[in-house]
Amino acid sequence: MSTVKDVISLRFKSQQADGVLVHGEGQKGDYITLELQQARLILQLNLDESKPRRGSTRSAVTLGSLLDDHHWHSVLIERFSRWVNFTVDHHTQHFQTQGEEDSLEVNYELSFGGIPLPGKPGTFLKENFHGCMENLYYNGVNIIDLAKRRKPQIYSTGNVTFHCSEAQPLSVTFRSLDSFLTVPADLGTESFSARLQIRTHSDPPTQLYSEQTVSDGQWHSLRVEMKGPQVFLTVDNQGSIISEAKHQVTSGKRPAVVLFGGCATSLPNLVCESGALGLQGCMRLMFVNNYPVNLLHVQQRTLGNYSQLDFDVCGIRDRCTPNYCEHGGQCTQSWSQFYCNCSGTSYTGATCHSRQFTYSTIPLALSLCLH
Structure with missing residues (x-):
């Protein structure tokens, strides 16, 4: 053809x-x-x-x-x-x-x-x-x-149906650094785990760091496990990062509250680490100790507590598409704005739009001929 x-x-x-x-x-x-x-x-x-x-x-x-x-x-x-x-x-x-x-x-x-x-x-x-x-x-x-109509020139392979029945997992948007979500957790053992998917343009506020970036605007899976004095962080099912926990999980401390996002300073009896920052981004498929967090119940305030959240939507925006950086400038972004890196372009300005002028001094030799 x-x-x-x-x-x-x-x-x-x-x-x-x-x-x-x-x-x-x-x-x-x-x-x-x-x-x-x-x-x-x-x-x-x-x-x-x-x-x-x-x-x-x-x-x-x-x-x-x-x-x-x-x-x-x-x-x-x-x-x-x-x-x-x-x-x-x-x-x-x-x-x-x-x-x-x-x-x-x-x-x-x-x-x-x-x-x-x-x-x-x-x-x-x-x-x-x-x-x-x-x-x-x-x-x-x-x-x-x-x-x-099963025409002979058409054939299908795999799981193909003629109705769109794909279920969408509920997402929640943390729209400011003060946004938070809390859910109760039963710490009946001396271990704890939480896993979720995250989408953000900001670096997550955590003291455990992975070589894999999660601030590229794509969905990434995170898993945190506490076993005795050790904390394990796994990003996108790759190798775990291990750190020492400041506090251990003990079976006597129950019930407990798990906090997602920023510090819930408005809630009583909740103390956050000094300098703790929140997250602007989206979360979905959240589990605590292998039990799913029902975001619909959270939204209806029959489970946990929250502030400054948008439910059933991921409100992230790609501020580098289209790319407003001119003359080959590299665009990077945060939750609310974009930045242009003009290095190597010979241009400057917010969008690399102004030409850089280079001045040089050229020595001149002046000769006078007198007759």
């Missing part, structure tokens, strides 16, 4: 940050891939058989951010010859493919939701998509309708 014009449109929602939505390739090296990477959509398109296959960063175009929020997002890819319009949620990027070829030759099948290996059903080259798709069209053809 060789085409000079292609139009692909769909809507999707997912809780996963990575996964292939669309893929097609040909024997001569042409390919098209649309995939989620770290909750951003990346379109890779190669029409020139002389160029390397997947992995060439020159053919990759990125749009969107925080697209694993389990909300519906729309995608439109319009290609005519080497000119491409790539649109995600009404934000469009126009680009031109590399090379001289103007047709896309897809000799193999066009797949949605993954890249299956030929001859090995259920095996995928990359992480496949987990979530829901609707309004899926390729060059005017309703792909989902063909699949529902």
Whole structure:
């Protein structure tokens, strides 16, 4: 199949940050891939058989951010010859493919939701998509309708259903450094554990530090365990960081209160460490001693206590998308603002917009000839 014009449109929602939505390739090296990477959509398109296959960063175009929020997002890819319009949620990027070829030759099948290996059903080259798709069209053809009617040119692999039944875990947003959430805990043994998923642009206020960053705006899993005098911190199921606890868990101290977020100074009999700071970010899938924290009961104030929280939503924003830093400036961000690092750009200012002038002194030699 060789085409000079292609139009692909769909809507999707997912809780996963990575996964292939669309893929097609040909024997001569042409390919098209649309995939989620770290909750951003990346379109890779190669029409020139002389160029390397997947992995060439020159053919990759990125749009969107925080697209694993389990909300519906729309995608439109319009290609005519080497000119491409790539649109995600009404934000469009126009680009031109590399090379001289103007047709896309897809000799193999066009797949949605993954890249299956030929001859090995259920095996995928990359992480496949987990979530829901609707309004899926390729060059005017309703792909989902063909699949529902079991047309012979369409086949599915794995767990594919025709209804979107994916349950969304409840999230809670800590919108200020004073936000907190407390829940009771039964410390019947001399050990304690808490685990959760966190999403933030700020460094968490903890005295245990891991080499893995959790302030990149992606969801990360944290687990804290206290066993006797030792505290274990595990980030994204990697190796644990071990530290000594200032206080040990004893079975005689019950009931107890577990605090998430900042210090709850408004609550009686609760003492925080000096200089303790809160967290601005989101949490979900919270467990205390392997028991889930029911955020719905917390919101209804039938469990624990809280202040300055937003329930059932993760209110994080990506302030570096779009990137307002000019002339190659690097964008970093906190919960409420972004910053531009203008190092090496020859520009300065809040958004690297002002040209830096370098003055130099050039010695001049003046000779006078008198006649």
